Amino acid sequence: MPAPPPPLDCPPGLEYLTQIDQILVHQQVELLEVLTGFETNNKYEIKNSLGQRVYFAVEENDCCTRNCFGPSRPFTLRILDNLGREVITLQRPLACGSCCCPCCLQEIEVQAPPGIPIGYVAQNWHPCLPKFTIQNEKREDVLKVVGPCVVCSCCSDIDFEIKSLDEESLVGKISKHWTGFLREAFTDADNFGIQFPLDLDVKIKAVMLGACFLIVSVPTDPGYRGLPRILLK
Template sequence: MIDLSQHPELYVRQEIEHLEVFVGFETQNRYSVRTPSGEQLLYAFEESGLLGRSFLSSHRPLTIHVVDRDNTEVISASRSFFWFHSHLHVSDGTGQRIGSMQRRFSFLTRKFDLMDATGSVVAEMRGPIFRPFTFMVYQQGQEIGRVTKQWSGLGREAFTDADTFKVEVDTSRTDKDFSLLMLASAISIDLDFFEK
């Protein structure tokens, strides 16, 4: 299994769904996970129902499967339908829970708790209202990571909802499970805030 703690910087790029571009029909999302040099490490895909995608939009129940080049599942992340605050559960390829991400109520910022397998909060993710494309991750008041939506170009931004996210993790202060949780968090942020 790939150890993401060896990669302090990754890019999560949503694949363009041509049916969405031409018809406006919401399809299951697909993502590639790449190094800064462009090497593809992982592939992620959404599993969800047609009615949920059509009528529940970003509130839909879903499972994200992340697989390596050999099509071996590295992580799965799932959430149920929610009204206000999403809660994403993340498991490794064997089904062992490694953590979760829970959105919290907050004025003028978007806040999430990042929790370990036992449910203990290990970090807080904040997305300031005046920096809508940046989510910083703090542990005991110090920044240990961030997820940033990257500009994808005028055509891609205007006509698709296919986004690219840069995931940065201070791997000297975190473990491999935290790196996997950050990867799942980037996809969750896309689904919660940047789906049209």
């Protein structure tokens, strides 16, 4: 996909996002992880609706952290364009994400270009619903993310709705796509889709991409009715 001319106030490398209203995130299957269960750094292809690769994402972590903390682990996720330039950096500190510990909930910082924060995604405490808030670079609330009460999938997608702050208007959604029994059972490589308005602020689009990576890694918690393994990578 050729890069369009950069609009005003658009961080370098995010020009692609100004032209699309949907992103597909495909996690790559790691053969070593499938055969041994040994947790490896996750890698993702980020594509447009035509299947053209727009970005490539690589988790940066050490072996001990990955295998000791599992889905709760802190990580840095580097998102590269097709020329290998890092355009977005996602940083998540160590946190439990449990509704029993409201003082230790998950959060991710989105930087574009690397080192310059453009937004945050913060997990909100709720006894039974997975909820998150999308914030701008000033930590002002912009949008809400609300997941289903029972986060369970069998032959169907799981949708997290992106809503206005009053939760009255639907803005978009983040979906975990069903990929078939064999893939779901024997690998942790998942496919996700993100939908948003075409004219949405490009920085918020990038933060919504960060929200996708945060949502799918929130640890299992009784308050969330037992998130299935296929959603917790």
